Amino acid sequence: MKFLAFFLILIWSLQVRANVSAQDLAFMAQAKAFAQNAHIPSGRNPFRVGAVMVTTDGKVFKGANVKLACGLTQCAERVALYKALTQKSGGGKKSVSLRAIYVENTAGHESAPCGVCLQAMSDFATDETLVFFRDAEGNVVVKKYSDMISHPFRNPH
Numbered sequence: 029m030k031f032l033a034f035f036l037i038l039i040w041s042l043q044v045r046a047n048v049s050a051q052d053l054a055f056m057a058q059a060k061a062f063a064q065n066a067h068i069p070s071g072r073n074p075f076r077v078g079a080v081m082v083t084t085d086g087k088v089f090k091g092a093n094v095k096l097a098c099g100l101t102q103c104a105e106r107v108a109l110y111k112a113l114t115q116k117s118g119g120g121k122k123s124v125s126l127r128a129i130y131v132e133n134t135a136g137h138e139s140a141p142c143g144v145c146l147q148a149m150s151d152f153a154t155d156e157t158l159v160f161f162r163d164a165e166g167n168v169v170v171k172k173y174s175d176m177i178s179h180p181f182r183n184p185h
């Protein structure tokens with residue numbers, strides 16, 4: 029039984045890695061590099077996160093987390109999303125369609141997007157949108173957006 033469990037975990041692990049391409053790893057590296065742009069006042073937790081957001085039309089937007097002295101914070105994922113929404117011409121919530129988001133940090137911690145960021149992405153993500161992050165063992169994990177948040181709030185109006 030233990031052997032079967034080990035075998036299934038091994039197959040799952042290989043399958044996860046097989047879904048991560050060299051291009052995906054390059055975007056992960058860009059996210060990690062961009063984490064150095066995090067705005068963190070001295071004396072605050074220096075946890076630096078970077079996010080690379082790729083739209084279905086191939087545009088790339090990068091964000092890093094922001095912490096202000098007054099206590100307000102903003103995750104890297106939402107910084108990247110808001111850049112995509114405000115820098116892309118045309119306006120309107122359907123003007124951005126997300127292909128993937130890559131999240132990294134400089135500390136080697138697990139770095140899945142938080143629930144607030146996943147909710148914020150809900151107007152722009154599809155079932156095909158992919159979310160890349162590192163797990164606690166340092167492996168790159170890829171999940172479908174709908175597996176990260178199965179029933180996001182959607183405004184009916």
Ligand SMILES: [Zn+2]
Binds near residue numbers: 103106142145
């Ligand atoms: Zn977040």
